Amino acid sequence: MTNEELWQTALNELELAVSKANFMTWFQNTSVADHQDGSVVLNVPNAFAKEWLEHKYHKFILKALRNLAPDVRNVEYAISSELTPLLQKRKRERSILPQEGQLEFKELLVDRETNLNSRYTFDSFIVGPFNELAHAASIAVSKNLGQAYNPLFLYGGVGLGKTHLLQAVGNEIKKSSPRFKVLYTTSERFTSDLVNFMQSNEAPVFKEKYRSYDLLIIDDIQFIAGKIKTQEELFHIFNYLYEAGKQIIFSSDKPPHAINDLEERLKSRFEGGMVADIGQPEYESRLAILKSKSQGKDNYLNQEILEYIASNVQKNVRELEGALNAVVAKSKLSGRALSIPEVKEILDKNTQPKKIVTANHIIKCVAEFYDVNERTLFEKTRKKEIVKPRQVAMYLLREDYSGSYPYIGQRFGGRDHTTAIHAFDKISKELKKNAQLVEEMKRIRELYEYNSSV
Structure with a gap:
């Protein structure tokens, strides 16, 4: 396995295990620069990412790499300017990074049977006018599986909390009804699964697998558009589960009727239950989200900083969390609360800039x-x-x-x-x-x- 293959496979596991905002903020633009003598050097884009990965995600990165390469004993982090000098000292004794402040595995690990991340719960979900219908429908489904709102179809833009709600339903069901079989997956993984089973001449095994669940959750269903065989198999699986009183939940970036190249019979099925929109959070909800996300993170964060972030990062929850992470990292490195001009500078660099529309x-x-x-x-x-x-x-x-x-x-x-x-x-x-x-x-x-x- 090459270094690139090693890290890409590890990233696939990491992406499932952490929030999308954290993954986009800290793991993008990283790569394995070197792997020898049981030690891996990760190339990271900047000092913020280096500090955060070392002190918050090191244990989990190490575990993900060990699952793929058992010889890995240590991971070091270097931004591009540090990389050459570090690689020249590869024979020195490897330092062991401090474990204090590391995120607990229970916050990161994904249940391999269900693909559910235990960090996504209803208790950790901030409810506001922008998502209250979707939240209420999800609660109702978790209390009356297969009876209230079947199917449940949540839609909204990127980073607004759809995945959180989907997995919260799954986690609630596993807690209240442990015997129920639950699966969270994405439409891409569903399609990949289908292709793999078909190539192995095991299509009946695929059908049997997906028909066995009491709760089937498929995220980003819009990506089956134009995939005729995937749509056909999903249609039959949907009918089987629905007629058996099993629950199906979908998410998309648009309502069913707006998904192009989706069979009308599937659109009809998707719209047959509850279709709930998640909009963009208003200021009060953004501030509440920041307060919740900042609890226990950093005593340098104050009300003024949170209000400034809430006022200036308006697109979605994922960008809010990414901005908060960047401010927290900088304040920890500085050992003090940041000034508003410093926060503004960070937001200008770390939040997605408005593109010049051509x-x-x-x-x-x-x-x-x-x-x-x-x-x-x-x-x-x-x-x-x-x-x-x-x-x-x-x-x-x-x-x-x-x-x-x-x-x-x-x-x-x-x-x-x-x-x-x-x-x-x-x-x-x-x-x-x-x-x-x-x-x-x-x-x-x-x-x-x-x-x-x-």
């Missing part, structure tokens, strides 16, 4: 959302499946890019400016009466932030 990016995001070839938006076609995305793209070029009508017309295959005016007016009117279009616009604009191909 015309190309808007068009790309619209095409991606509606699952059409970008090239077709510029063609002289009146097909319904192309006209709407084209008009939406024209509207957004005017609204979010401030493009002139002549520019927009030229951008779309040399059309006259009146075509752009018509598109803008039509979409503007539709937005006043069409809730689905409002939702679609919201999701497209979220792609501005999360599409990495700008």
Whole structure:
């Protein structure tokens, strides 16, 4: 196993075991620089990541690596500037990192049978106006499995707590009904599982496995779009579990009717129970989340700092937690409470910056959302499946890019400016009466932030 393969496999385990915010903040852009004589050197991007991984995640990183390479006895951490001198001293005696302050394994370990992380509970979930319906529905399901809201379908943008609620239901069921079989998985793992069983000519074993659960939870179900065989198998598994009174829970970044390339029969099944939205947290909820996440973390955090973070990080819970982690790491390194200008500097560096929206990016995001070839938006076609995305793209070029009508017309295959005016007016009117279009616009604009191909 190469160093790259070793670390990628370890990261797969780590990603399941820690919150998404912590994984994105501390484990991205890391790699194994060296592995010899029972010691591993991890290359980390900055001093914050080095300090946090050493003092909070070292034990778990070591355990994950040992599961794959039993000879590993120690892990060292180095930012790029330190890497060469460190590797030149590989023969020196390895220092043992202090264990004080390390996160407990019970907070990190994922149950291999269920894929549930015990840290996700209803008690640790902050409820606010933005998520109270989804929370109430999840509580109801955990108390009346297979009877209240079956299936339960939660949807919302990235980092808003969908995974937390899904796993909280699973953990509650395992606590109240230990004999029940529970599985949390993602749509990607479900598809991968199906492919592996089919390649081994064991498709019946796949069906038997997924039909055996009392509670089946599938995260990010939108990624089965366009996967015909996966959708077919899920349809039959869904019907079997539903008719047997078993509970099914899904999550997605959009409601069922807005998932392109999803069979109508599956959309109908998904919408047959409870569909609950999780929106963006308002200020009071963001502050409550920060207070909860900061408990026991750092006595240097004060109300002013938390209020500043809550006021300036508004997108989602994951970014809130990532910003808090960065501030905590810096204050620990400094040994004091940070000033507001220092906190601002950290947020500017560590929170995801607002991307400069370009015309190309808007068009790309619209095409991606509606699952059409970008090239077709510029063609002289009146097909319904192309006209709407084209008009939406024209509207957004005017609204979010401030493009002139002549520019927009030229951008779309040399059309006259009146075509752009018509598109803008039509979409503007539709937005006043069409809730689905409002939702679609919201999701497209979220792609501005999360599409990495700008």
